[in-house]
Amino acid sequence: xxxxxxxxxxxxxxxxxxxxxxxxxxxxxxxxxxxxxxxxxxxxxxxxxxxxxxxxxxxxxxxxxxxxxxxxxxxxxxxxxxxxxxxxxxxxxxxxxxxxxxxxxxxxxxxxxxxxxxxxxxxxxxxxxxxxxxxxxxxxxxxxxxxxxxxxxxxxxxxxxxxxxxxxxxxxxxxxxxxxxxxxxxxxxxxxxxxxxxxxxxxxxxxxxxxxxxxxxxxxxxxxxxxxxxxxxxxxxxxxxxxxxxxxxxxxxxxxxxxxxxxxxxxxxxxxxxxxxxxxxxxxxxxxxxxxxxxxxxxxxxxxxxxxxxxxxxxxxxxxxxxxxxxxxxxxxxxxxxxxxxxx
Amino acid sequence: xxxxxxxxxxxxxxxxxxxxxxxxxxxxxxxxxxxxxxxxxxxxxxxxxxxxxxxxxxxxxxxxxxxxxxxxxxxxxxxxxxxxxxxxxxxxxxxxxxxxxxxxxxxxxxxxxxxxxxxxxxxxxxxxxxxxxxxxxxxxxxxxxxxxxxxxxxxxxxxxxxxxxxxxxxxxxxxxxxxxxxxxxxxxxxxxxxxxxxxxxxxxxxxxxxxxxxxxxxxxxxxxxxxxxxxxxxxxxxxxxxxxxxxxxxxxxxxxxxxxxxxxxxxxxxxxxxxxxxxxxxxxxxxxxxxxxxxxxxxxxxxxxxxxxxxxxxxxxxxxxxxxxxxxxxxxxxxxxxxxxxxx
Numbered sequence: 282x283x284x285x286x287x288x289x290x291x292x293x294x295x296x297x298x299x300x301x302x303x304x305x306x307x308x309x310x311x312x313x314x315x316x317x318x319x320x321x322x323x324x325x326x327x328x329x330x331x332x333x334x335x336x337x338x339x340x341x342x343x344x345x346x347x348x349x350x351x352x353x354x355x356x357x358x359x360x361x362x363x364x365x366x367x368x369x370x371x372x373x374x375x376x377x378x379x380x381x382x383x384x385x386x387x388x389x390x391x392x393x394x395x396x397x398x399x400x401x402x403x404x405x406x407x408x409x410x411x412x413x414x415x416x417x418x419x420x421x422x423x424x425x426x427x428x429x430x431x432x433x434x435x436x437x438x439x440x441x442x443x444x445x446x447x448x449x450x451x452x453x454x455x456x457x458x459x460x461x462x463x464x465x466x467x468x469x470x471x472x473x474x475x476x477x478x479x480x481x482x483x484x485x486x487x488x489x490x491x492x493x494x495x496x497x498x499x500x501x502x503x504x505x506x507x508x509x510x511x512x513x514x515x516x517x518x519x520x521x522x523x524x525x526x527x528x529x530x531x532x533x534x535x536x537x538x539x540x541x542x543x544x545x546x547x548x549x550x551x552x553x554x555x556x557x558x559x560x561x562x563x564x565x566x567x568x569x570x571x572x573x574x575x576x577x578x579x580x581x582x583x584x585x586x587x588x589x590x591x592x593x594x595x596x597x598x599x600x601x602x603x604x605x606x607x608x609x610x611x612x613x614x615x616x617x618x619x620x621x622x623x624x625x
Numbered sequence: 626x627x628x629x630x631x632x633x634x635x636x637x638x639x640x641x642x643x644x645x646x647x648x649x650x651x652x653x654x655x656x657x658x659x660x661x662x663x664x665x666x667x668x669x670x671x672x673x674x675x676x677x678x679x680x681x682x683x684x685x686x687x688x689x690x691x692x693x694x695x696x697x698x699x700x701x702x703x704x705x706x707x708x709x710x711x712x713x714x715x716x717x718x719x720x721x722x723x724x725x726x727x728x729x730x731x732x733x734x735x736x737x738x739x740x741x742x743x744x745x746x747x748x749x750x751x752x753x754x755x756x757x758x759x760x761x762x763x764x765x766x767x768x769x770x771x772x773x774x775x776x777x778x779x780x781x782x783x784x785x786x787x788x789x790x791x792x793x794x795x796x797x798x799x800x801x802x803x804x805x806x807x808x809x810x811x812x813x814x815x816x817x818x819x820x821x822x823x824x825x826x827x828x829x830x831x832x833x834x835x836x837x838x839x840x841x842x843x844x845x846x847x848x849x850x851x852x853x854x855x856x857x858x859x860x861x862x863x864x865x866x867x868x869x870x871x872x873x874x875x876x877x878x879x880x881x882x883x884x885x886x887x888x889x890x891x892x893x894x895x896x897x898x899x900x901x902x903x904x905x906x907x908x909x910x911x912x913x914x915x916x917x918x919x920x921x922x923x924x925x926x927x928x929x930x931x932x933x934x935x936x937x938x939x940x941x942x943x944x945x946x947x948x949x950x951x952x953x954x955x956x957x958x959x960x961x962x963x964x965x966x967x968x969x
Binding site for chain 2: 411423435
């Protein structure tokens, strides 16, 4: 179990509490986890594991408040569906059904709602999972920002699949299925608030096929998976390092970052390690499974740019360390503050 | 299958689309159902039925946008938990786990969030169901109204339980577990916008024990259950009448309405038949099971005011008909417009 961090001192919620980084973790641990305390929630993983009559289920939820609702490469609808599918997939589960709760602002165009619904339907159909139940609420003008969608998902854990931070050990290798930061940068630029144009597109996509292929191909050699969304790769790996009590060493030169993403990040002074992807998975695998894992990922169209990007070590325990291209290195902390509000 | 109603003509979403009545049904049928088309969603019941490996699951979701967040008898937290528990319970399912997605407005007091979390925890603990997974998003000031919560729930259907509009037949009896309209009126008065004070309290509560007792006690004699929330008893029964192709005859004199609720409704010109309850269930039972059903409900503290309030007939097909105290009668239509926005 991760050690308690500093105490939550703020009296009012700030945007940083929603950024997925350090403040979010403190809020969740010190407000929700304290109140809701139960073994299913405790691991704070992407999906809770439930068991009934010998059937193992995974259960997860995501609220989507992305701004703008439509952006290059996707919209709030497929983002919501893919996000929930991916939380199930990286937990090792096969998606069984999704739900969707809509909070709509009075005055929202019905045609935009149709467009979002069509995009949710297409995303769900791509995965073969039904949008089985839903709810619709409307709030007055000025009480939302167009449309918020909260999806939840139920999945089935195949027999034998056991993933988790407790299975990660020094020597294990770290892989990513493709370039990082595409989604976050595409959304930020799409807002049009920056005097910046760039040919950026969200990577929003379901990773269920990649996840299933790794599970089938590696068996017990697959230790842990995550989709590096809000807070980016840095935050996902910091949570792993803390939960597993290990160090994660990242090789900067091996990190796949598209030049246009790297360039936009540089202009904005943002580190791509903290920028959300919405169609990538990171995986920790046993040392002797790394080559096979890379083959499996690269043989799939979504994994063409997959790479081994680091390894697990003993020290410095609980931290993520970046080996830089220049031969030096630095600790990569969890996200602090919120440089990119409402990117998912 | 219910016939298609009139075509959705609005180009912008209105508050009526969130009221749970006719406009909501049109929006759901003509936007979401058309896009998402699948057998689990099709019945538009309180919970979708899923099946995996011989295990039957129920799955449901609710977005809560109630204003004010704290009101006499409850708050947005226990309302959200009870609402999802009740959707599972009236489907005949035993709740297994809940999820919660929070959309929080920047500047919301952390202490209020703790209070809501504590109330969710208490409500979940009363039912013995874990809040197993969640998500937290923060939006800028002016982009929400304090706090919105979307809960989802997974439940297990006990073997042998078969409920549905298709099992309802003429001659069946209609029961309600207690007084109607308490929640909606308590919330409206709590807003303080009306020059009105009344000793009103929400009835928010889980009905899982009542539902389970009816299921165990009546077996196949229990046909259909629903919790009459948004849109009230009138809307729930109209949906039943349409789905089952029957008439529902209501006996006005038998309807339990607390005098303070009836009086407040009268002042505001609102029919209590359209006002939400959040801790009541309505049940249709076989003719010879009505007496036993009433006994079961009344033997539970939450069912002290239970009553047989009507019956199912052949005619007028698809309609709800109210036998008034004066010996006359009138058709009770579905809710049109939204006299009480954001009561749940």
